[in-house]
Amino acid sequence: MADISGDPRATHQRGAETTRNVPVFLPAADIYENKDALFLSLELPGVDGEALSVTLEKRVLTVSGRSRAQPPQGYSLTHAEYRDGDYERTFTLSEAIDADKIEAELTDGVLRLRLPKAQPAPAKAINVKAVG
Amino acid sequence: MVRYAPGADLWGEPLATLRRIQDEVNRAFGDQRWTPAAEFPPVNIWRAPDGLIITAEIPGVKLDAVDLTVHQNTLTLKGSRSPEAPGGETSWHRRERTYGPFSRVIELPYAVDPDHVKASVQHGVLSVELPRPETDKPRKINITAKS
Structure with a gap:
């Protein structure tokens, strides 16, 4: 963790390259579900609501956030245990989600998502016509 | 605490070996932030x-x-x-935090x-x-x- 600032070798690339010269991290996540919904909470320290995007396309949920943490002006880093960076993580959902009713809330660097399960379409009986 | 010990017997320090393996796994799968030992x-x-x-x-x-x-x-x-204690009947998929x-x-x-x-x-x-x-x-x- 000694390497902190913009060393391009430190930039972690997952598939596509990023245009910003900062590392991209996988945020830690808790995921649980009950009979009505799926709940996710992700740790995104340094990210504010404007720098965060959550998208659901088909069954792929993508969370990406940019850290707004700025190094203090006039100070130099003497001891480092973490790095500022961006976050991105993709989840494939196994169940249909009601996309219009997703609730998202970001507080103190933790994003909490509630993804209500889509109501299954009622079973429909199909009349079979016997021909001949 | 990372200690540099040239020539040290790796098996003598099983924790160091474990951490080294974990580092390598982390590097292979991306910069995971939730290194539990930290x-x-x-x-x-x-x-x-x-x-x-x-x-x-x-x-x-x-x-x-x-x-x-x-x-x-x-x-x-x-x-x-x-x-966060989820109310009611729930099942967990991931617990990384x-x-x-x-x-x-x-x-x-x-x-x-x-x-x-x-x-x-x-x-x-x-x-x-x-x-x-x-x-x-x-x-x-x-x-x-x-x-």
Whole structure:
């Protein structure tokens, strides 16, 4: 963790390259579900609501956030245990989600998502016509 | 704590071996942030002639849930993270976030006046300003030449 600032070798690339010269991290996540919904909470320290995007396309949920943490002006880093960076993580959902009713809330660097399960379409009986 | 020991028997330090393997796995699968062995919270220390700034990533912890104490030249950062208890019948898919009490003790290069310490939390990042006391600052000494 000694390497902190913009060393391009430190930039972690997952598939596509990023245009910003900062590392991209996988945020830690808790995921649980009950009979009505799926709940996710992700740790995104340094990210504010404007720098965060959550998208659901088909069954792929993508969370990406940019850290707004700025190094203090006039100070130099003497001891480092973490790095500022961006976050991105993709989840494939196994169940249909009601996309219009997703609730998202970001507080103190933790994003909490509630993804209500889509109501299954009622079973429909199909009349079979016997021909001949 | 990472120790560099050239020629050391790797099997003599099973923990070091485990950590090395974990590092390699982490590198292969991306910079995972939840290395469980790491101390919480991770801390960065910034230094300037007029003081120090200590920043720490504490996602999900509010400022009033953080207990900061300064005694002479030690800063103690304490708090607790409680798991979100989902109501009703639930099943877990992933548990990567960690919970429970945490505590870090940081040794400062000088004794700090507790009245001048400022702390804030923004987007889950704690920032503690520790100004250097006037008595500790280097003073220029005028030399008068006697002829």
